[in-house]
Amino acid sequence: MRHVIALDVGGTGMKAALAGPGGELLHEARRATGRDRGPEAVVAGILDFAAELRAHGADRFGEPARAAGVAVPGIVDEESGTAVFAANLGWHDVPLRALVAERLGGIPVALGHDVRTGGLAEGRIGAGRGADRFLFVPLGTGIAGAIGLDGRVEAGAHGFAGEIGHIVVRPGGAPCPCGQRGCLERYASASAVSQAWAEAGGGPDADAADCAKAVAAGDERARRVWQDAVDALADGLVTALTLLDPRVLIIGGGLAEAGETLFTPLRDAVRRRVTFQRLPELVPAALGDNAGCLGAGLMAWDLLHGTPAPSATPTLTSPEVTT
Known part of the structure; x- marks a missing residue:
């Protein structure tokens, strides 16, 4: 069966799959990134993982992967x-595409x-x-789009x-590792909410999920922390939609797992801020x-078929998952 290798490298873990031509995940595997062993070991781990996926695909489907996306x-x-x-x-200027291809x-x-x-x-193939x-904005340890x-x-x-x-x-606000002060992710990321809730009385081990639960339970301190984050997020999103005019704004990441505890006030906050913009x-x-x-996987198929690949709906089968 025709398939490609799909590899998603994170700071702590790697998620990988063999993906079929319709986007279906035929095989899934996960393992630690191993960043504690240093950048060279991380690169070696990526290459080993990719090679193992290639061998697995060849054994299982009778032919090797046609392409790979990382x-x-x-x-x-x-x-x-x-x-x-x-x-x-910990890496700088790693020619990763060439290394994986080789x-x-x-x-x-x-x-x-x-x-x-x-x-x-x-x-x-998802929400958009x-x-x-x-515009896709995941709210995790940081915020990107x-x-x-x-x-x-x-x-x-x-x-x-x-x-x-x-x-x-928030001009002149909290310092950000990027060198600026008052950046959005210093106020509306999951890590920022976790810190603010811990300082507001949630406890030293409190995180953003705990804050969301406290909001849902009616805790006023948590509500203030949450609303501050929502207001900052709305300010950033309205700036972005003013520049980009997206038809759909997709919010993901760990903070989005709070569901309507996030989305109801966020929609209200964005609505209050727009004037001439189309919501x-x-x-x-x-x-x-x-x-x-x-x-x-889509990137890999695009290399074979040209951009973009067909917008098939992926079939998330009951995959074989290895660790």
């Missing part, structure tokens, strides 16, 4: 296939940014399916497109943590 965090030069920088993995016998390989890759999947313009245009995701001239987390929403549909992401693998 999603990684940090700054990515997709044109040259270089992982330019990733603070949480290890896999010269098959075509696509390298993409993890959020843009997840956004590609959400836009083409059918929309000609969308993917700008979707006619079935593809914009990388920008230098690979920085979509960095909505570094829009300044986009604001929806939760649909693909969960499969988005990165699905997007990596």
Whole structure:
């Protein structure tokens, strides 16, 4: 059976799959990234994992993978296939596309940014399916974005497109590791909410999920923390939609798991802020943590078929999952 390799590399774990031509995940596997062993070991682990997936596909389906897609965090030069920088993995200027292609016998390989890759999947086969313009914003440890245009995701001239987390929403506010003060992700990321709730009385081990539960239970301290985050997020989103005019605004990541505890006040806050702008549909992401693998698979099929690949609905079978 024709298939491609899809690999989504995170700061702590790697998710991988063999994806069929309709987007279906035929085989899934996960393992630790192993960043504690250093950047060279991380790269070696990626190459070993990809080779194991190739061997598994050849054994199971009678033919090797036709192509591969790899999603990684940090700054990515997709044109040259270089992982330019990733603070949480400790690497600089890694020619990852060439290394993976060499290890896999010269098959075509696509390298993409993890959020843009997840956004590609959400836009083409997930919550933004059918929309000609969308913005995908996952709210996790940080905040980034993917700008979707006619079935593809914009990388920008230098690979920085979509960095909505570094829009300044509170001038002169909390310092950000990027060097600015008052960036959106310092107020509305899951890590920011966790810190604010812990300081407001949630306890030293409190996190954003605990804050959401406290909000739902009627805790006034939690409600204030949550509303501060929602207001900051709405400020950033309205700036983005003013510039980009998306038809659909897709919110994902860990904070979105709060459901309507997030989406009801967020829709209200965005609605209050728009004036001349057209209000986009604001929806939760649909693909969960499969988005990165699905997007990596789509990138791989695009190499074979041209961009974009057909917008098939993926069949999430009962996959064989290995660790």
